[in-house]
Every structure is written in C-alpha cells, then in structure tokens.
Amino acid sequence: MKLPPKIRTYCPNCRKHTEHDVKLDRKGKERGMNRGRRRYEAVKSGYGGSPRTPKKPNYKIGKRPVIILTCNECGKKQQRVYAARSKKRAEIE
Numbered sequence: 001m002k003l004p005p006k007i008r009t010y011c012p013n014c015r016k017h018t019e020h021d022v023k024l025d026r027k028g029k030e031r032g033m034n035r036g037r038r039r040y041e042a043v044k045s046g047y048g049g050s051p052r053t054p055k056k057p058n059y060k061i062g063k064r065p066v067i068i069l070t071c072n073e074c075g076k077k078q079q080r081v082y083a084a085r086s087k088k089r090a091e092i093e
C-alpha cells in the first residue's frame, strides 16, 4: 500500500485546511525491564496464572497504518489512523 507524501487536511491549531507532511508511525522497541513489565512478571510468578485474559484470534488480515501529519504552516503534529486497510506494509511513495 502506498500513501501520498503530502495531504491537504484540517489543522486544529490553524483552524483551517493546510498542507501536511505524511510520515508513518513505527512502534518503538519496548525496554525489557520497564515498570509495567516488572509488575507483570511479578504477578505472573508463582501460582495463579496470568492476570490478563488471553487474546482472541484476529480474523482481519490487513492493518490500518497509523500516520503522523505535520502541518507545514505551524509545524504541529497530529496522529491519525489511515482509513484503508493494507495487507502489505504501508509505504510513502
């Protein structure tokens, strides 16, 4: 799936439609020993099992890419979920 490099859309800061640069939001790597991970490991240790319910299987194949829009007038960023689903990895052409 290819995304356009620029989108003309509404900027909440400028309160009007402006040109926006499109960038894909890639999830960063999780630190192995962060607070939530340590707590989860502590709760999971010993008897009692997992505190979280197991994930349901996902029958939807495609993912909706998350994009970051940067306003060309004020420079503010906004995050948005692109409406279309893509089976391939999304790319900016």
Ligand SMILES: [Zn+2]
Pocket (backbone or CB within 6 Å): 011, 012, 013, 014, 015, 018, 071, 072, 073, 074, 075, 076
């Ligand atoms: Zn703006």
